[in-house]
Each structure stands twice: as C-alpha cells, then as structure tokens.
Amino acid sequence: MQKEITIYDLAERLGVSATTVSRALNDNPRINKKTREKVHQLAKELGYRHNTIAANLRKQQTKTIGVILHEVNSYFATSVLAGIEKVTTPENFDILITHSAETAEREKANVKNLINKRVDGIIVSLAMHSHDTAHFTPLFEREMPLVFFDRVLQSADCTKVVIDNFQGGYDATNHLISQGCKRIAHITGDMDLNVYMDRFKGYQKALKDHKIKFNKDLVKVCGLNKAETTQAVTEMLEQKPDAFFIPSDFAAAVCMEILRNKDINIPQDIAVFGFNNDMLSDLITPKLSTIDYPGFLMGEMAAKTLIEQIKLRRKNKNVKDHTIVIPTEIILRESSVRKKAKTTRPHK
Amino acid sequence: MQKEITIYDLAERLGVSATTVSRALNDNPRINKKTREKVHQLAKELGYRHNTIAANLRKQQTKTIGVILHEVNSYFATSVLAGIEKVTTPENFDILITHSAETAEREKANVKNLINKRVDGIIVSLAMHSHDTAHFTPLFEREMPLVFFDRVLQSADCTKVVIDNFQGGYDATNHLISQGCKRIAHITGDMDLNVYMDRFKGYQKALKDHKIKFNKDLVKVCGLNKAETTQAVTEMLEQKPDAFFIPSDFAAAVCMEILRNKDINIPQDIAVFGFNNDMLSDLITPKLSTIDYPGFLMGEMAAKTLIEQIKLRRKNKNVKDHTIVIPTEIILRESSVRKKAKTTRPHK
DNA sequence: TCAAAAGTTGCAATCGATTGCAATTTATTT
C-alpha cells in the first residue's frame, strides 16, 4: 500500500493551508467556492480518502452505534438490524454489530470493545446467560447513551424497547384453550429473561382465567436449540399434552417434526403454537400459528430513541429513561386451528 | 459523559511518563514489573479505557477486517460470518460488517466507507446487480488485502474462495434425471454472477450427457425473492415441467408451497431441488433435496487467506492471487427422491 | 573498584483532521 494522500499533500500542491483544504472538503461556506472546487477536483484526481480515524480522534465522536445482539442468525435479528439501519443511515451513523453467542463472557468483551472503540451509543439485547450484569455498569458510569431492546435488564433504570410478552403469552394460550386444548405444554427459555418470564406469566394467567389448573409438569425450560428442544419435547410427550406452546418458531418447528415422525396429527391430536412469525413459520407444513414480533419496528424505535439520547448528550441535557412497548399481533395458521376456518395471514 | 481517563492522567498520578504508562499497559517487558502492576492497578481503579482510535491513528493499522455481504438474512450469511469470526477472534481482528442489499450503489458506498475507516483488509461477496465493478479499483490501486468469496469478480486477478458451482448444478440435474425427470425447469438468479452462471452450465452439461435436449423455455431468471419466485414458478407451470431445480432453498420452498396449493404431488408429479442446505430445507415438508454449501468453511478460508495477505503486506512482501475451491456435497431428501429409498442426511 | 552489560524510564515527534482565534483581503457604505 503506497501511502494515502492527506490534506497536507493537497494543501501543498494547491498552495493553500491544510485548514482550507479541510474546510473545503467539508463544504464549509467560509471557503471560496472556486477554492472548494479546486480542492475537490484535486482530491478526486489523487484519490484522496478522508481519514475517519483522525477525524474521530479530533472530534471526539465516531458517529457509530454499537449493537450487541445475543445472536444474529434469525429472521428477527436481521429485521431488527434492518430497522436500525433505516434510522441510522439517513442520520449518517454507522453501526458496529457484535454478538455474544448467548454467553455473558462474550457480552462483557463486546461492551469493553465498544467502549474502547468510542462508539457514540449502544443498543443491546441481552444474552441468554447474562445473569451477572455488572459489565454494564461502566456504561452507566459514563452515562453512555444506551437502549435495551427485547431482552432487557429487569432492574436498572434504563431505556427499553420491548413487546408485550405477557399479552403474547396470554393470547397464544387463550387461543389454544379456545380450540379445546386443556393440557398445554410450555417449553421455553431461561426464565431470568424478561421475554420468557413474561410469556410464561401470560400463559399462567390465561389458564387461570379459564379455570384450568396450572400443572408444573407441563412446563420445561431449555436452550431452545435443536438438540435441547428435541429432548424436551420427547420427554414432555410422556405427559400427554394436547398442545405445545413453544415461544420460538424454530423450536416449534423442531417440535412439529418430532410429532410428524410419530404420526401425531397437528392440530387435531396436538396443536402447536410458536412465537416470532419467523420466515419459516409460513413455509413449514402445517403452517405455524405464532405471535408476530415486529423486529423491524423495534429496531427502528431503539435506534430513534438512541440517537435522540446521543443528541441530548451533546447538548449536555440529561436523558429521561423510559420504556416503549410495541404491540404484537396473533397470527393464526394451520398448526393450531381445529375449529371453524379462520383466515390466515401471509407472512409480512 | 465525564471525560475519559487518558494515559496522561495515569502518568501524572503515578509520577511517571506517558511512555511508561503506555508500555506498561501493553505489558512491554522493558517496564519494571512493579511499575507495570501499579499502572494496571490504577488503570482499573480509575476505569481507564484504551482509546482504540488514537492507537489506530498512530499505528496506522486498525486490526479490523471489513466484510461486504450482499445480504445478511440467510443461514448461509451467518455461517460465513461465524467462520470468519472463528479465524479473526484468536488473531484479535475485529470485523466490520456491511451489506449492500443487492445493489451496486450501496456496495460502492460500503467500499468507500471501509477505505475511509482504514480497515486492514476486505472480504467481499458481490451484490446481485453489481455489473459495473469500477468501485473496486481503488482497492486494487491501494493493493488493499482483498478476498472475494462465493460471488466473485470473473475478470480481475484477485484471490477468490468459491464452491464448485458447476459441479453442484451438474449433480442436482443429474440426480433429477436419474429419478426419471425429463422436463427440468431451472429458475435461477442473475447470470452475470458466477454462482448462477456456473450452476446453469452444470445443468446444461448434465442434460447433454444424458442426451436431453436443452429447452430455453424451461429456464427463467428472477430475483429469487418470494414475489418474483412466485411469479416465475406460476408461469413456468405452463411449460409442464416434471422437476424444478431452483438454486436457492428459500425460493425452492416458495415453489413447493405453490405446488402444494395446487395439489401437485412432490416428488411424484414434480420433483424439487434446492441449493444451500439452509436451516429450513430440513424443516419443510417434504424435506428438500439440496446442495450443501459449506458457508462456515468458506468464511474460515476467506478470513485465513486475508489475514495471510495482511501479514505479508506488513512485511512488504507481495501477494500471489489464487483461487480456493471448496467441495460441496449433494443432500438427497424427500422432495426429489422417487425411486428406491436412499438415506437422508441431517442438517449440519 | 571500575567498566561493561542489562534493566528502566523519558523526550519529543508522529499519525491526520479539526477548530478557535486572528489576520488578511475584498466589497460595501457613507
């Protein structure tokens, strides 16, 4: 790599100062139009490239937002990222995506790395196994603009973007009950996470409202990956459930495959209900009933809120923490509808 | 945000020079062990954070690799990223992920942005509509370490990591023929891209080897998204095909849904063959035959090669361009197997 | 005891762009 051209090189050739070049390249109106054009012209000719690093150091801001995801390989994650991008791109923010592979250790490393990189703000969805959240305190100490979304800290005062998980859990369970299900198995994730805890509470409330006694043998916690789900479902079948409410479309799909292999009819013998409205929920057979999870909107809101915070911070105003709740929608499809035909919705 | 602690703050408090602090923090053996410990101790106490930006500026390297993907919302993309990470993490490289949403325009912006950010090297998979590839010349001019993977430039001398797309197309078609298919429809993507072109050539060659005359009415190019695939499949059905070879599992799944809605039996009436071995290929009914696409391995190889290049560049040695071909594997499942039962493979 | 070697530390320049303030030139007004 031959050395990159700098503003000093341009300045020398044009017989002006580096200041002028810098201002010209930034289209500062203080610089004469002709000078500006000459600078741009030469910059183009010589293949000058703005050195973001030097500029960031001087300006003490990076115009970059760090995003910490627990995983990236889901339709939900990519929707969220798309939503974030929709907001950040016109505002000229870059995003730096990290993922913690569901471990607290990597989450910790990611937080550290993002601070070192001096991002202007951070958007986080917690890792599954992030019980000890001490690694976030450096962010609070710094008053770093920070928005949690989806999987959020339960305790701390902070800004959050979430869906109504309780309602989602309630709606799903309520629907299954309406289809005549009485032994509704609930295979779910780590209850330390708000998302699974709240859905579980919604599940319980729906049972209660219909005077169905809660049976703890019908609830099982697992990692919701293929292996663990397979095991959990297989074990659960001994309890003779007449429905599975598994708040993850992927895990629900795994469940359905197991049922199919055992020639169990879905939804007549056992109904299945997922969560997320993932791409695949509309492609598998039977199509999966689920709760639509507006990832794009969540990403949008999170980014919007964060950028507001960043702007306030620059003006040294202080920030009010608040919680934004995004509405969800129940999507009824073949896997759970036993009675009268209802219209199903296409995947959006 | 109160101001961040710098090495100068630490230096002052400890009554040593910033040089010593810097060296201590980097565990430079030239610094006395006791001094080093004192520095680390104070750094921890005061919540010092290394300023990557300043360090990058001085060191003229960012230890960051830029990745330009055409899309990120696929199992393949996340596999590739995981493969890249596996290599970069132990080498202490960060990755900066950008995606071009299949447009040349965004690809161009991404290239520019990554140069401005002074990444040490770039890994690229081309956008679907990236015909004019002039925006890559600044990279060649700079002799920027650069590895293309999957969707690669056909012309330029550069390092590439690809699969044997020809063989994949050949194997798929050959298998369909072995199942008695004679009118094999091929719905595929932009032929300017090596991946679709080579698979098409494989398709043609297989037909030829079995003395089946090539029929251009059975080939249709589209964007392979849901809407375009739906249209293409619907139109294609007028040609009365007895098989679909659609080199994208997602698009093949869309196709299967259409066939199912028309009560067309798969694979007896029409066999379907995909490409990628995506997560969903194993979850849909019937399970989809496909070509396994070792994304993880491709990511790994691309990153490995790139880091080699980066290291050579630092020593001012020059780099030999070469092409790495990763083997693929045919995965036979229910959607295409008409005759004798064959063992199916689980998704890896 | 003194010179050479090894161990520690610091000076000062450097990376490249930005920006407050001042200086200079040009245009406008009276």
Place this chain on the structure above:
DNA sequence: AAATAAATTGCAATCGATTGCAACTTTTGA
C-alpha cells in the same frame, strides 16, 4: 477616499497513544 463590514484564509493547538532514540540507574563481572 476613508471607514466599516463581509469574505476568505491561515496559525497553531488539540485529540490520545505509540515508538525511535537517548539517558539514566542498577547489576554483573573481572
């Protein structure tokens, strides 16, 4: 024509860490 305003440009410091070179201190060896 002089005074004032407006437009244009530059000086020099700054952001925070790194590093070649030199200096200083301590240890080692004869």
